[in-house]
Amino acid sequence: MTTQPDALVSTAPTALAGVAFTKGHGTGNDFVLVTDRTGSLEIAADQVSAICDRHRGIGADGLIRAVPSRHLPEGRALLRSDPSAEWFMDYRNADGSVSEMCGNGVRVFVHLLVSTGLLALADGATASIATRGGIKVVERSADGYSVDMGPWEFVYPDVAAARATDSLVEASGLEVPRPALSISMGNPHTVVALAEPAELEATRLFDAPVVQPAPVDGTNVEFVVPRDPLVHDGVGQVTMRVYERGVGETLSCGTGACAAAAATRFWAGAGAPLAWRIEVPGGVVGVRFHAGPDGREHVSLSGPAVLVATGTLL
Known part of the structure; x- marks a missing residue:
């Protein structure tokens, strides 16, 4: 991981002033990531588009909020099927619209959790991540992460x-x-x-x-x-x-x-x-492609995840 010194970046409405962010990417698919441990951070569509703007903001293909699953109705529903899915990947496209899932984004999301000590994941170990596309099982490897994306x-x-x-x-x-x-x-x-x-x-x-x-x-x-x-x-x-x-x-x-x-x-x-x-x-x-635990054919995606910078929104 390469981390640059913290910087104050004026990109979003003042409601997000003081919020820390991390910039990361998976094969060039880039994201602004914020951690919301209390589930109290509300990010509107216009704030997402301002942050992701490549000329007036930080610039990204999307914004990911890392929030404990218990703080969201969708997350609580998934916890009932897998209590280990403690973290929810709240993903927004660059225009602020909500998206179900992002295969590159979930790798970067897990790398953020691991790098900040919010998730312990040794090489070869797996973690369950809650998303709007269901629970995704992510395995760590020496050169990145592999994600069971579920059935196609x-x-x-x-x-x-x-x-x-x-x-x-x-x-x-x-x-x-x-x-x-x-x-x-x-x-x-x-x-x-x-x-x-x-x-x-x-x-x-x-x-x-x-x-x-x-x-x-x-x-x-x-x-x-x-x-x-x-x-x-x-x-x-x-x-x-x-x-x-x-x-x-x-x-x-x-x-x-x-x-x-x-x-x-x-x-x-x-x-x-x-x-x-x-x-x-x-x-x-x-x-x-491989057989999934539900008897359907699943797809796994593997690749790198890189964190490149941290900062604070003004």
């Missing part, structure tokens, strides 16, 4: 089974709408397969892609290029860019990487590998 599923299973795609996506830089497949990782994703790296590079993600049919709550959109060969040493390989709802293009998206692997594996058919290497602009994350 098709958003439109009947359509996917019949056609292998279920929607069309328009994006600047692509001449025609492209077929896509919608995957839920607890939050919605729409995965578009492109033919070659040049198409991926030409896709412009300054504006939100247009998805038809449009999901009610919006969707993250992943543009993926399978590598050639697709499988190397038993590991599937995909390069990806992502547009996150409420944020814009980000350097990485954990749940998006899982969705991209799930869609590509489905398209590859029988014999597709369980392990995948997903290259994103911010680095590389690992995805693995």
